[in-house]
Amino acid sequence: MRKADDVKIAYVTSPGRGDLDMILKGFADTLMARGVSVAGVVQVNTDCGPDRPCDMDVIVLPAGPVLRISQDLGPGSRGCRLDPMVLEEAVGLVGGSLTEKPELLLINKFGKQEADGRGFRPLIGEALAQGIPVVVGVNGLNREAFEAFTDGAADPVAPDQDSLMAWFDGDDALAPL
Numbered sequence: 001m002r003k004a005d006d007v008k009i010a011y012v013t014s015p016g017r018g019d020l021d022m023i024l025k026g027f028a029d030t031l032m033a034r035g036v037s038v039a040g041v042v043q044v045n046t047d048c049g050p051d052r053p054c055d056m057d058v059i060v061l062p063a064g065p066v067l068r069i070s071q072d073l074g075p076g077s078r079g080c081r082l083d084p085m086v087l088e089e090a091v092g093l094v095g096g097s098l099t100e101k102p103e104l105l106l107i108n109k110f111g112k113q114e115a116d117g118r119g120f121r122p123l124i125g126e127a128l129a130q131g132i133p134v135v136v137g138v139n140g141l142n143r144e145a146f147e148a149f150t151d152g153a154a155d156p157v158a159p160d161q162d163s164l165m166a167w168f169d170g171d172d173a174l175a176p177l
Helices: 019-033 084-100 121-129 140-150 161-169
Strands: 009-012 038-046 055-061 066-068 104-110 134-138 155-157
Touching: 009 019, 009 140, 009 161, 019 038, 019 055, 019 104, 019 134, 019 161, 038 084, 055 084, 066 084, 084 121, 104 121, 104 140, 121 134, 134 140, 134 161, 155 161
Parallel strands: 009 134, 009 155, 038 104, 104 134
Antiparallel strands: 038 055, 055 066
């Protein structure tokens, strides 16, 4: 396990659609099964059929609630389906859990809201200031904003359980990409 003075932030990227959500949920489940206190959110998608986009839910760690962060914009719409009010609800719930000093903050995605300075971005900074390690999912669209936010200090970690566990456990020789 990492020492308090060795706090770091890691990010994970995966090219497959929805793959990162499953990887991060599995990582959270594994840590919690080990007795590690984890705060944050992981995303779970529900397939709605070939003619509709999936429903997107986040599970507020460690034990819920589950919040629907996607909104139905109607047939043929192409706009962003994120419901920013529900995202902010999740942010509030996770923020309250930081007072309990979890051993890890896990955020499923550094998305557009975070790139614009909203969403989970302030909580990521707060967690780091408190000495809480952070793992964040990052996609290609927001990677530049994430790197600017972290000033390049975040560790890239391969998108698999062994690499994430090695990073969390402080075995940096095994974790980086």
